[in-house]
Amino acid sequence: MLSLVRQCRAFTPAKQFLGVSNRTLPKNGLVRTYMTPIWRRQPLTNLLKTRNFLKPSGAIIVRLNSNIPQKSKKSIGYWLMTCSGMVFVAVVLGGVTRLTESGLSMVTWKLLGEKMPRTEKEWQEEFEKYKQFPEFKIKNREMTLSEFKWIWHMEFGHRMWGRAIGAVFLIPAVYFWARGRFTPAMKKRVLAFGTLIGAQGLMGWYMVKSGLEDRFHGESDVPRVSQYRLAAHLSLAFVLYTLFLWSGLDQLLPAETITTGCKNAIKAARKFRMVAHTCKGLVFLTALSGAFVAGLDAGLVYNSFPKMADKWIPDDILALMPAMSNFTENPTTVQFDHRVLGTTTLTVITAMYLMSRRRLLPRRAYTAAAVFGALAWLQVALGITTLLTYVPTALAASHQSGSLLLLSSAVWLTHELKRLPK
Incomplete structure (x- = not known):
């Protein structure tokens, strides 16, 4: 609409001012209905004046304003949802890697x-670089060149997918910004998205670098990335995915509200929204604890459920000193925390679902709550199965993907509750 006003003030021809041709004008009679009376009201002397002839009519601006922004919102929404989907795939690829x-x-x-090796000589040079680092020296001394090629391609695919996310985000963002499609609030979000994508890439390399350092000297040391950096890398991905998804829903599926004069019903709905946000926070916290489980390979200890080696609380849960280090460095404690958080989150989500059946909520919120509850049970079932079967790759990847699906349903539910009346 702002661009139309600027064109009008510049006294451009009417066809350029309208920005449409006869073929693109809507044929429902709405524009013609408004235009005919407007021009008939103009005295002939006014029509002969260029200034009055080019003066914009409020009817036309309102008509165009109801169409163009709606198309822009959908385009931006599809773009944001595409970015969120690509981040989802990146998380899955990272888990498989x-x-x-x-x-x-x-x-x-x-x-x-990085340039992909093409010749056998280039592959051999890349393999020689790998041999200089702890993982080969301590763990993979018997690795062949063909085996190295396979793991190299896995990591290469993960990195290039991350760069593809940057391109898919950046190019449309520049286009939409240049065309004036972003609101001031969306501009701030776009800047935040770009910052997070850049930070995610840097954190990914910072994480990998921790596994290349010469710090593995103990007999039982296994070369691996820092669990702290892994948790930070995964957390950034989850935050980025959540923001993309929330913003995409804003554009494509605006939240509904409820219409009621009962203050108690509104108050109960707002309290339910607080519970839903609490569930979302618990899902994020449980997923974060899962990153520590992955970083320490804690899923390979105490492969029984619900007890851990016939005990509810294992003996070595506080084996390290100082005691606080056990929560992030002791595989037993890390797995125990993940179990407790998972069980607690499932209990709270189940209670939230039962509560939703007794509250007046927006129409789609009931569906979102049901999906949220069902995915929570599925995620716990996947986690237990993964543990009992000693963490097979397919199940473990499904469990990690399930955490992101669960977070998606939590975001959807809380988004549906954002417009409750005060």
Whole structure:
């Protein structure tokens, strides 16, 4: 609409001012209905004046304002949902890369991407670089060149997918910004998205770098990335995914509200929204604890459920000193925390679902609550199965993907509750 006003003030021809042709004008009679009376009201002397002839009519501006922004919102919404879907795939690829122990195969990092070896000589040179680092020296001394190629391609695919996310985000963002499609609030979000994508890439390399350092000297040391950096890398991905999804829903599926004069019903609905946000926070916290489980390979200890080696609380839960270090460095404690958080989250989500059946909520919120509850039970079932079967790659990747699906349903539910009346 702002561009139309600027064109009008510049006294451009009417066809350019309208920005449409006869073929693109709507044929429902709405514009013609408004235009005919407007021009008939103009005295002939006024029509002969260029200034009055080009003066914009409020009817036309309102008509165009109801169409163009709606198309822009949909285009922006589809773009944001595409970005969120790509982040989802990146999380899955990252989980598979970790489970196949491919993450340390590429020992260099370049902003625009590493060159893939083409000849056998180039592959051998890349393999020689890998041999200089702890993972090969301590763990993979018997690895062949063909085996190295496989893990290298896994890591290469993960990195290039991350760079593809940056391109798919950046190019449309520049276009929409230049065309004036973003509101001031959306501009701030776009800047935040870009910052998070850049930070995610840097954190990914910072995480990999921790596994390449010469710090594995104990007999039982296994070369791996820092669990702290892994948790930070995964958390950034989850935050980025959540923001993309929330913003995409804003554009494509605006939240509904409820219409009621009962203050108690409104008050109960707002309290339910607080519970839904609490569930979302618990899902995020449980997923974060899962990153520590992955970083320490804690899923390979105490493969029984619900007890851990016939005990509810294992003996070595506080084996490290100082005691607080057990929560992030002791595999037993990390797995125990993940179990407790998972069980607590499931209980709270189930209570939330039962509560939703007794509250007046927006129409789609009931569906979102049901999906949220069902996915919570599925996620716990996947987690237990993964533990009992000693963490097979397919199940473990499904469990990690399930955590993101669960978070998606939590975001959807809380988004549906954002417009409750005060």
